[in-house]
Amino acid sequence: MKEGSSFMKRFPCLLLADFRYQLYTKAQERTLGGLGMVRVTVLEKKDAENCPIRDVLDRVGDKWSILIFCVLEDGDKRFNEIKRMLGDITQRVLTSTLRKLETEGYLTREVFPTSPPKVSYGLTERGRTLLELMKPVIEWASSAHPDIKADRAQA
16 A cells, blocks of 8 residues: 555554554565465454455355355255255254355355245355365365374374
8 A cells, every 4th residue: 555645644554554564574474484375474353354364264164164065066955955965954054054155155046936935055156166175175084084083082
């Protein structure tokens, strides 16, 4: 942000926050030796709220979201079908998670004019892209699970 801009004159606190962040970032780069590591450390809560990693993972990082993506991978499903496939999710949690994922653009929700209304959920391109990125983690979790369970049992 330019120091002389009218926006910065109206909100000088942003200039100070930007300056502090730049100083911190430069110090962090020196400490990390320019390794290109992802910066996740923030100075203040408001900086954390603007962190894209925190923001996205907060929305899709829970177990239900990823499991819903897996259920919808092979095509659209109705609410009760999703609930039945997941098994141990409550109706309230499923409703809330589906709404959240639809609002974020990961799912589509289609209502058919029947009596009673038929509602179908499917993955958007964004949802499919995220699922493809998560597949290696899902596969790793599946293959590492026996060892993880054994380590937990020893603890």
